[in-house]
Amino acid sequence: xxxxxxxxxxxxxxxxxxxxxxxxxxxxxxxxxxxxxxxxxxxxxxxxxxxxxxxxxxxxxxxxxxxxxxxxxxxxxxxxxxxxxxxxxxxxxxxxxxxxxxxxxxxxxxxxxxxxxxxxxxxxxxxxxxxxxxxxxxxxxxxxxxxxxxxxxxxxxxxxxxxxxxxxxxxxxxxxxxxxxxxxxxxxxxxxxxxxxxxxxxxxxxxxxxxxxxxxxxxxxxxxxxxxxxxxxxxxxxxxxxxxxxxxxxxxxxxxxxxxxxxxxxxxxxxxxxxxxxxxxxxxxxxxxxx
Numbered sequence: 001x002x003x004x005x006x007x008x009x010x011x012x013x014x015x016x017x018x019x020x021x022x023x024x025x026x027x028x029x030x031x032x033x034x035x036x037x038x039x040x041x042x043x044x045x046x047x048x049x050x051x052x053x054x055x056x057x058x059x060x061x062x063x064x065x066x067x068x069x070x071x072x073x074x075x076x077x078x079x080x081x082x083x084x085x086x087x088x089x090x091x092x093x094x095x096x097x098x099x100x101x102x103x104x105x106x107x108x109x110x111x112x113x114x115x116x117x118x119x120x121x122x123x124x125x126x127x128x129x130x131x132x133x134x135x136x137x138x139x140x141x142x143x144x145x146x147x148x149x150x151x152x153x154x155x156x157x158x159x160x161x162x163x164x165x166x167x168x169x170x171x172x173x174x175x176x177x178x179x180x181x182x183x184x185x186x187x188x189x190x191x192x193x194x195x196x197x198x199x200x201x202x203x204x205x206x207x208x209x210x211x212x213x214x215x216x217x218x219x220x221x222x223x224x225x226x227x228x229x230x231x232x233x234x235x236x237x238x239x240x241x242x243x244x245x246x247x248x249x250x251x252x253x254x255x256x257x258x259x260x261x262x263x264x265x266x267x268x269x270x271x272x273x274x275x276x277x278x279x280x281x282x283x284x285x286x287x288x289x290x291x
Contacts, residue, residue, distance in 0.1 A: 013065075017076060019058040019126060023047050026056055030072055042069060049073060060084075060125045083122040086132060090118040090244025091169050093208035097242065105129045113208075113239035114162050116140055117248065143245065152186075152254050159238075165248045166239035170199035173270065178250045180273055183257035193260065195229035203240040204228040263287070 017026055027043045050056050059080030063072060075081065086104060088097060094110050101107045107129060116136040123132050144158050152161060167185055172178030188195055202212045204225035221228075227236040259273040261280035265287060272287070274280035 013063060014060055014082060015063055015072070015076070016060045016125065017056065017058045021058060023050060023056070026076070030076075031069070045069075046073065049077070053077070058126065080124050080126075083124060085120055086123055087120045088116070088118040088242055090242060090247055092118065092242045093206070093211075095209050095211070101129070113166060113242055114159055116242070117143060118242040118244040143248070147252055150252055150254070152252060160235060161248065161251060162239045162243060163235045163237075165243040165251045166241045167195070167197055167199060168251055169243050169247045170203075170241055171197060171271075172247070172250075175246070175250060177271055178247060179253065179255040180257060180259060181262065181271065182251045182253075183255045184259050184262055184273065186254070187257070187260050189234065191260070192233070194233050195235070197229045200227050200229040200236055200240060203236075204231075208241065 015029060017029060021029075023043060023046045027039055027046060031039055031042050046056065054077035056076050057079055060082040061072075061075050061080060062082040063075065067075070086100075088100070094113075098108065098110055101109055101111075109129070111133070116133075117140050119136075119139065121132060121136055121139070123135070144161075147153060156164070164182070164185055168178050168182045172181040185195060185197075198216055201216055201220050201223060204223055204227040205220065206212050207227075221230040224231050226232060227240065229236065257273070258275045261274040261277065262271045263280070263284055264270075265272050267290075272283050274283055
């Protein structure tokens, strides 16, 4: 009856048991009761339970105020049932992930864009960041393994696919727009045309270390840098942002179109696509006239 009715000590529906915590510490963490006799009863119960039945685990445990001591004891003798989230957003730059790493793990590390796929990763309090980093890198390996027979991987390496996907991530809007942007990039690469993507110019200036908070100028477009696709021909050497799983999936669809050009219509919040340079010039001229 004691185990079934005594209230437990919870905060935010969570109990955290530190690694190496003694039975006495566990008792004080769990039991909401200042009565020394009650605590001794539960302390002795935990000792017997841990010695003859199941050892008490460490970690974070998700509970609620309807849990009894009996149910809590059973819970903490099993692996932690609480996971934290480490969420990386597609399109993020280095400075944004650095901020998250500082908040979550008090680290000043940076992670190469090529190493991981932007997604939500679950981890537990006892995991250190190296374990999470390995989890993310293994996820990327597993993700691309299902595309081993994909047509694009006969033309491009996984690293180049990551670069292409990063361009689509920064340029595209919703999913269908990303499909069309992806088709333009692939078509221009196939036709050996310069990509001339504004996002690469921005990256060539910031290198992902800070937010670009002004409009691009003609002078910017002429900036001599290995990432600036107005200056170089072909792909930049590495991705220009973290890329989401969804965007890579869209690129791997290898969506076909006849488009070779596009520009962004700010008024309608969408890209305008063209099949020829003459068509592109006419549409762009009309757009600028109506601005």
